[in-house]
Amino acid sequence: MNKGKNSDFEANAPAVVIVGTGLAGYTVARELRKLDSTVPLVLISEDDGCFYSKPTLSNALAMKKQASELAVSDARTMAAQLNARVLAHSVVERIDVERHEVVVGENTLQYRQLVLALGADARRIPVAGDGAADILSVNNLSDYAQFRGRLREAGSVAILGAGLIGCEFANDLALAGYRVSLLDPAAAPLSRLVPGTVGNALAAALGKHGVNLHLGTSVTEMTRTQQGYRLTCSNGESLSADLVLSAIGLAPRTGLAARAGIAIDNGVRTDAWCRTSAPDVFALGDCAAIDGKVQPYVLPIMHAARALARTLSGNETRVDFPVMPVTVKTPALPAVIVTPAGEGEWRVDGVESEASGVAAAALRAVCESPPDRKLLGFALLGQATAGKAELIKAMAAAPV
Numbered sequence: 001m002n003k004g005k006n007s008d009f010e011a012n013a014p015a016v017v018i019v020g021t022g023l024a025g026y027t028v029a030r031e032l033r034k035l036d037s038t039v040p041l042v043l044i045s046e047d048d049g050c051f052y053s054k055p056t057l058s059n060a061l062a063m064k065k066q067a068s069e070l071a072v073s074d075a076r077t078m079a080a081q082l083n084a085r086v087l088a089h090s091v092v093e094r095i096d097v098e099r100h101e102v103v104v105g106e107n108t109l110q111y112r113q114l115v116l117a118l119g120a121d122a123r124r125i126p127v128a129g130d131g132a133a134d135i136l137s138v139n140n141l142s143d144y145a146q147f148r149g150r151l152r153e154a155g156s157v158a159i160l161g162a163g164l165i166g167c168e169f170a171n172d173l174a175l176a177g178y179r180v181s182l183l184d185p186a187a188a189p190l191s192r193l194v195p196g197t198v199g200n201a202l203a204a205a206l207g208k209h210g211v212n213l214h215l216g217t218s219v220t221e222m223t224r225t226q227q228g229y230r231l232t233c234s235n236g237e238s239l240s241a242d243l244v245l246s247a248i249g250l251a252p253r254t255g256l257a258a259r260a261g262i263a264i265d266n267g268v269r270t271d272a273w274c275r276t277s278a279p280d281v282f283a284l285g286d287c288a289a290i291d292g293k294v295q296p297y298v299l300p301i302m303h304a305a306r307a308l309a310r311t312l313s314g315n316e317t318r319v320d321f322p323v324m325p326v327t328v329k330t331p332a333l334p335a336v337i338v339t340p341a342g343e344g345e346w347r348v349d350g351v352e353s354e355a356s357g358v359a360a361a362a363l364r365a366v367c368e369s370p371p372d373r374k375l376l377g378f379a380l381l382g383q384a385t386a387g388k389a390e391l392i393k394a395m396a397a398a399p400v
């Protein structure tokens with residue numbers, strides 16, 4: 001029985017309830033509907049429930065898209081397409097795993113199965129100064145709308161973090177004519193994904209496209225000036241920018257699950273079937289550590305969603321992740337990366353470096369396990385990205 005003050009929460013039978021309407025939540029819903037056209041389905045989201053492609057946020061300027069043009073479908077359209085109720089602007093505050101209920105304000109909703117697709121929060125670094133509170137981050141469409149609004153009065157942008165998202169924003173903004181500074185404490189971009197040689201090649205290409213890289217340092221203080229901000233770095237350097245964007249990474253959203261007593265291990269912990277430690281509660285997407293691993297990318301989410309939909313419809317299905325490359329959307333030097341699953345040795349070839357007068361036009365790096373030279377991962381840059389299919393095939397043929 002459902003009780004509550006809002007008729008949106010009234011239902012005849014316990015539903016499959018999905019919390020989150022990002023890629024993870026909506027993909028599970030779509031996949032489930034292909035298998036079961038009648039099960040009551042409710043999606044709950046603290047945002048407006050619009051469906052959009054989050055990866056487009058970091059290359060929307062190049063695509064000449066405004067924030068408002070990135071929303072593909074609104075919540076009503078999604079509800080009609082999915083034959084579901086989509087409860088937008090509704091925050092799930094509590095889960096009662098014993099009673100199989102979620103609590104939204106004064107309303108409760110009973111679930112037969114609950115899917116947590118809660119996403120992640122942007123991490124923040126401690127920065128001193130009266131400007132620090134103005135640091136922006138972009139992890140959803142409304143963040144992006146705010147960022148684009150602020151960009152209208154800006155000529156220069158400093159980006160904190162030269163990971164995948166920081167590099168993509170740097171390239172997009174530089175192409176659109178902004179003066180871009182890209183800062184990272186590591187010695188090269190993409191330091192968590194690839195070895196320094198690969199990151200250096202990308203740094204050279206971004207530099208050629210007008211991005212000012214400040215590597216091996218981080219911002220310690222940010223003060224307001226008449227124009228914008230003055231940033232002081234740990235190495236004593238200082239620079240100015242009209243706008244500061246933080247792209248230092250994401251932390252899986254685990255608070256709701258933790259408060260319900262659900263096990264957390266970096267993300268919401270699940271087994272290889274997306275099952276959490278609570279009965280009938282599942283998790284996937286940026287909030288989840290599936291079988292021990294948080295994989296905050298599109299392809300793992302799509303694979304997990306397909307398997308989970310089968311499980312929800314009664315056909316218990318393990319998520320078997322294939323080789324899943326991540327594409328880095330940096331037109332200055334596009335990259336395709338498969339992060340190694342284990343410890344290995346990187347071998348780099350095919351570099352046409354700055355020394356030869358060309359910023360790496362093609363770079364191929366493979367990571368192999370030392371004893372048997374098994375391929376564990378790779379990074380392909382520029383023209384070398386054409387070799388992606390061959391390497392994926394080699395990895396699939398000899399899984400680790």
Ligand SMILES: Cc1cc2nc3c(=O)[nH]c(=O)nc-3n(C[C@H](O)[C@H](O)[C@H](O)COP(=O)(O)OP(=O)(O)OC[C@H]3O[C@@H](n4cnc5c(N)ncnc54)[C@H](O)[C@@H]3O)c2cc1C
Binds near residue numbers: 285
């Ligand atoms: C700028 C950018 C560029 C990217 N580019 C790429 C790329 O090129 N390739 C790639 O593979 N990946 C990329 N990614 C990563 C990829 O987009 C994400 O992994 C994916 O979109 C995450 O989807 P999600 O559904 O898990 O989370 P989200 O999209 O964050 O959705 C979380 C949902 O949960 C809801 N929610 C949270 N808590 C509650 C609550 N208590 N109550 C109700 N609702 C709640 C939110 O409202 C939201 O609807 C990029 C990410 C960013 C930020």
